[in-house]
Amino acid sequence: MEITISLAQFKPTLSVEANLQKMLELVFSSKKENDIMVMPEGCLSGYSDRFDFLTQKVARDVEKAIVKLQAVSKKHQLHLIFGSCIFEDGDWYNAGLYISPSGNKQIYKKVNLAMHERDFFKAGKELSCFHLELGEKKVKVAIQLCREIRFPEQWKLLSLNGAELIFYLTNVIGHEKLAIWNAHLISRAAENQRFIISSNIAHEEQGCSSMVVSPSGKVIKQLNSIEETVERIHVDLMEVSNWYLSQSRTDLVSVEKMTSNPRRSI
Template identity: 25%
Template sequence: MRVAAIQMVSGPRVGENLAHARVLLQEAAQAGAELAVLPEYFCIMGMRDTDKLAVRETPGDGPIQRFLADAARELQLWIVGGTLPLVAGDDAHVRNTTLVFSPSGECVARYDKIHLFRFSNGTESYDEARVIEAGREPVLFDLAARDGSSWRIGLSVCYDLRFPELYRALSRQGADVLLVPAAFTQTTGRAHWDVLLRARAVENLAWVIAPAQGGLHENGRRTWGHSLVADPWGSVVAVREEGEGVVLAELSRERLQQCRTQLPALSHCVL
């Protein structure tokens, strides 16, 4: 199955971001991708954290969700909508939500980001919990590819990457592929992005698709980029360092089975 990890440098205006996303999704479809995954915050990287509140949507209704559904249907793609802001339990917070749309335009899965990023080094400071309400449950969905093969796909977002227990929970539920849409900072990305993604692939003997924000944003934030696809042995098979673009790769069930047969570590878990 051909897949696309889409890298963006999103700004504060939703309409402009959706227009950029549409061009990149069309490029992925024309290249033969069946599954396209957008990065975290693909629809808005605001000037302030609270800008998300003004564009939050209710589940099943809103321009961002309509955009994803229409693009999936028109391009005949499975689209994983990075993250978008959905209503939370109070007016001061949103859920940072991944929605999955099938080629029919139907929303088939929802995952609310569980782990909320907090970081301060004296120069940069981030605290997602100020505006985001955490999710609670791991989520997977099943994808039937055009060749008749079936893929079980586990969802995660950005900071989740630092919590291997989430990925082991997805693995125990049969995940073949792990998705990690992200907006890693340049500081943390340079230090940890590649090694964490490859570790999650190795630990779970699973394909990893990690689309990222990658560049200097209008709000002054610089994200690390390096959107990539890693195979179940932890080898990076495709990567884009910076700037908007589409990272294409072929997922092979044969490669998945080869890795899991030669090193049956998943069957050795005792905890």
């Protein structure tokens, strides 16, 4: 089964309205029915190591912007995957969101927060998968955020539970990180034999590439780090395999599958 990824990157600000307009510009420049558009961590709300910009006004603006994105996704029959800080039940979360062409919403709340995030954000409690409905077929996928690239057991768990693609949203800069974080992405793809779709912010000191990595570990596409752009990449899910996962020595080391229903939404 072949699907199309619209891989996007831009440089977010701390203005929800400005970020929303940039996201819509990218959508309108590349809209194709059933495309899966992927954008960086924190790109709707904005992101900063100092979280005093996250006010109640920002929370309301994010809610309104999500409603707008749901309408756009439904109108153009697009799948949207992007990052945002969100406010729920009195707590802030660093989250990855999915909006389907029917306007439905799924939210992944980052479970392994960066150290500087832990005094502000509440950590998520679930590592689970959700489905993309592509015509009559369903594709199981998952989201991971930024430093979660450092925890391969999370990616293995998601793969064991059937995720064929893992969307990796990040907001990291620093040239010294680039080779290491890119190598992590290639490893996560090859060791689990899954497609990894990575979207980072556009920046001259991008610390991890926006790129698509195949289940063999081959980099299919890597975006120019400084360019605000969206590019369409075709991937064939027939390349996904459980060959290595099935050879794990579970008598020595075991990453357990979820005991609850793996089909439920995150």
